[in-house]
Amino acid sequence: MTERTLIRNARIVTCSEPPAGVIADGDILLDGDRVAEVSAGRLAVDEHAVRVVDVRGAAVLPGLGDAHVHLSWPLDFVFDHVSVANAPAAPHALDVAAVARTYLESGYTLVIGAGVSQPFDDIRTRDAIDRGYLPGPRILPSGTMITEAGAISADTGMTTVVTDARDLREAVARQCDTGVRVLKLFISGDGIVPEYPSDDVYMNDEMLAAAVDEADRHGAFISVHARGSASVAMAARTGVRLIHHACFLDEAALRELRARRDDVWVCPGLHYLYAMVSGHAEPWGVTPDKIERAGYEKEFHAQVEGLRLLRDEGIRIVAGGDFGHQWTRHGTYAAELERYVELVGMSPVEAINTATRDLGPLVGFDVGQIRPGALADLLIVDGDPTTDITVLQDPDRRRAVLKGGEFAYVNPRLYP
Ligand SMILES: [Zn+2]
Known part of the structure; x- marks a missing residue:
């Protein structure tokens, strides 16, 4: 007999439609690793035959997800990419484990890798979590970042550098053979490295089409770092599935995305970007002058504008934040959702959907909704995130996190 759990007296944010949205007072029945029933009011269940968890009005929502994650960046990371890449493997692995645990404890049950500092960081961490050795989220593993000869990060010794479509196809195949399921390619610059401005475009249509095709053959997909319009347009027209940043969007880029x-x-x-232009990185040497040279102020405003356009067009935005710098510290991941509400004009429920409902289909996991049949990855928080999105950032409101129907985290400050 599989174990059944009844979650009683919950404010349920289903992220499922129909019925859409929020059940003010309801019950959820879990059977094994899945949701069995969701109901407004009380479910008629023999309470002696199930484990009953009365959450007394707390909000229950799908476990959150982040689509741009660097598990490799330690909790004390300070932009020292090359030293992290060259750190001794054993202590580094423990650093990565601590980051994975931090995601889970922050309410995140799904992370999509956006490139690692040491080749097997995502894969080995996922394997250890899946075996039950470590607490952590579901991980869609990425590998070493791939860039073009002469392009950004090519001279750091921590990327895979390719020169043409054939070369790129081989690099994609090699990573997929090790278990990588989301490849990360640089196809634009980034103003924070002034020699490689955001408008620069790297690689070309032929290369990207080859990468997309090869990844597809392995059941993986391509993600790209693309800040300028031309790089976004190229990614969209060549079949790239996940486009990171998309800070500038001209009509051509929008047409391809549509x-x-x-x-x-x-x-x-x-x-x-918000934290950068707000001076949060200044204590770590990212001076106003450096932000100015990066062009980040302009980029920030363009990105806000672009996100409003994407939202109007119904093009899916998924939450993800490159977290792990000291000015965007690990554990503060849900600040990304607050920015969507505050700057892009999303409702809190819409913002939550970017981290739940809309991520499931991207990775092909049956997660991100509370509906019968879905995997029971759940976050239980005090307060109402549908009226105040910031409650998701408060560790003291986080009661528990379930993954596949099991309590993967229970807040020790609330349950001594
Ligand atoms: Zn990143």
Whole structure:
């Protein structure tokens, strides 16, 4: 007999439609690793035959997800990419485990890798979590970032550098053979490295089409770092599934995105830019002058504008934030959702959907909704995130996190 759990007296944010939205007072029955029933009011269940968890009005929502994650960046990371890449493997692995645990404890049950510092960081961490050795979220593993000769990050010694479509196809195949399921390619620059401005475009249509095809053959997909319009347009027209940043969007980029509406996802990293232009990185040497040279002020405003356009067009935005810098510290991941409400004009429920409902289909996992049949990945928080999105950032309101129907985290400050 599989174990059944009844969650009583919950404010349920289903992220499922129909019926859409929120059940003010309801019950959820879990059977094994899945949701069996969701109901307004009380479910008629023999309470002696199930484990009953009375949450007394707390909000229950699907476990959150983040589509742009670097598990490799330690809790004390300070932009020292090369030293992390070259750190001794054993202590580094423990650093990565601590980050995975932090995601879970922050309410995140799904993370999508956006490139690792040491080749097997995501894969080995996922394997250890799946075996039950470590607490952590579900991980869609990424590998070493791939860039083009002469392009951004090519001279750091921590990327895979390719020169043409054949070369790129081989690099994609090699990573997929090790278990990577989301490849990360640099196809634009980034103003924070002034020699490689955001408008620069790297690689070309032939290369990207080859990468998309090869990843597809392995059941994986391509994600790209694309900040300028031309790089976004190229990614959309060549079949790239996950486009990170998309800070600048001209009419051509929007047209290509529109044509791919059903199988493209845009992951902005808005809180990162917000924190940068708000001076949060200054204590770590990112001076106003450096921000000025990066062009980040302009980029930030363009990104807010672009996200409003994408939202109007119904092109899916998925939450993801490049978290792990000291000015966007691990554990503060849900700040990304606050920025969507505050700056893009989303309702709190819409913002939550970017981290739940809309992520499931991207990775092909049956997660992100509370409906019968879905995997029971759940977050239980005090307060009402549908009226105040910031409650998701408060560790003291986080009661528990379930993954596959099991309590994967229970807040020790609330349950001594
Ligand atoms: Zn990143």
